[in-house]
Amino acid sequence: MTKEQPQDQWNAVDNYVTHHLAPADEALTAALAASEAAGLPPIQVAPNQGKLLYLLAQMQGAHTILEIGTLGGYSTIWLARALPENGRLISLEYNPAHAEVARANIAHAGLDKIAEVRTGPALETLPKLATEPGAGPFDLVFIDADKQNNPQYVEWALKLSRPGSVIIVDNAIRGGAVVDADSTDPAIVGTRRMYELLAQEPRLDATAVQTVGAKGYDGFLLGRVVA
Ligand code: SAH
Ligand code: DHB
Ligand code: MG
Numbered sequence: 001m002t003k004e005q006p007q008d009q010w011n012a013v014d015n016y017v018t019h020h021l022a023p024a025d026e027a028l029t030a031a032l033a034a035s036e037a038a039g040l041p042p043i044q045v046a047p048n049q050g051k052l053l054y055l056l057a058q059m060q061g062a063h064t065i066l067e068i069g070t071l072g073g074y075s076t077i078w079l080a081r082a083l084p085e086n087g088r089l090i091s092l093e094y095n096p097a098h099a100e101v102a103r104a105n106i107a108h109a110g111l112d113k114i115a116e117v118r119t120g121p122a123l124e125t126l127p128k129l130a131t132e133p134g135a136g137p138f139d140l141v142f143i144d145a146d147k148q149n150n151p152q153y154v155e156w157a158l159k160l161s162r163p164g165s166v167i168i169v170d171n172a173i174r175g176g177a178v179v180d181a182d183s184t185d186p187a188i189v190g191t192r193r194m195y196e197l198l199a200q201e202p203r204l205d206a207t208a209v210q211t212v213g214a215k216g217y218d219g220f221l222l223g224r225v226v227a
Contacts, residue, residue: 007216014046014214022051027109028077034108035072038101044071045144045170046214050078053142053168056222057082060166062139066129067091068122068153069145069170073102073115079142080106080115089115090129090138092122094145123149126156137162144170148190151197158203158225165225169194172208173219194221203227 018024024032024047036042045053057065057079063086065079070093080089089111093099099119106115118125122145129135141157143150150169157167172178177188178195198206198221206223 006212010212010216011214014048018047022047027105028074030108031072031074031077031105034105035074035101038072038097040072040098040101043215044074045078048213049211049215049220050075054078054082056166056168057140060140062166063087064136064138064140065089066136066138066141066157066160068126068141068143068156069093070102070117071098073105073109073117075142075144076102076106076115076117077109077111079140080109080111083114085114087114090135091115091117092125092129092145093117093119094121095119122156123152126153126160130156130160136160137165139164140166140168142168142170146190147171147174147187150190150194154194154197154201154204158201161225163225163227167204167206167221167223167225169221171218172221173210173217175217198223 053075062082067076067079070076070091076091083089096119099117102117106112138160141161143153174188177183178191180188183189198204203226204223205226206221208219208221210219
């Protein structure tokens with residue numbers, strides 16, 4: 001038995017798994033270094049979660065991916081690497097400084113022909129995107145932006161997808177706070193509304209899984225568009 005505290009143990013196990021199965025390469029390391037140097041918050045997915053996104057996109061046979069919430073483009077790089085050469089990823093980011101760092105990281109990773117970052121509040125860039133011929137449907141949507149808007153993002157993901165599309169929502173457990181019906185935290189209120197919406201939504205067949213790791217106790221929601 002270990003004497004370590006849970007977070008130390010979760011870090012050690014994430015490091016172990018990452019070392020064997022999701023080792024960093026130059027582009028991923030550079031993306032994290034540039035993000036840190038630019039003062040971005042270190043809230044990107046963990047490496048083994050990035051690998052999970054990559055594997056899910058490959059299993060899905062995705063050619064088109066929509067990401068909501070780019071930060072420095074770390075998850076973007078994992079997702080874009082799952083796409084074929086003629087694939088396309090659009091990532092939406094509110095903060096122009098984040099978007100600039102992400103664009104440089106994506107270019108450095110050699111993915112700028114595949115992945116594009118659009119700046120603006122996603123609730124403004126999504127309706128614009130929806131009017132573009134050929135912008136959808138997306139084979140996979142990764143939602144990881146401001147959590148209070150999760151219900152609207154799921155609605156947009158459904159509009160911009162097709163039967164068989166995959167929708168993934170990060171931070172769906174939040175240290176267990178998601179069961180706090182009295183929470184006034186907009187992130188929790190928004191995430192709970194998303195679950196309530198999905199409970200009534202026949203178009204998405206979904207589940208959520210709790211996770212522990214370098215990012216603490218959280219989890220993700222995974223769904224398949226039915227119709
Ligand atoms: N997916 C990234 C992490 C995203 S962090 C990764 O794992 O590497 C959340 C990002 O969402 C932040 O960069 C934040 O600026 C952005 N964001 C916050 N509100 C937003 C909004 N209304 N529209 C689009 N992006 C938003
Ligand atoms: C936060 C946002 C995230 O997307 C995440 O994975 C972890 C933390 C945050 O806003 O604190
Ligand atoms: Mg997240």
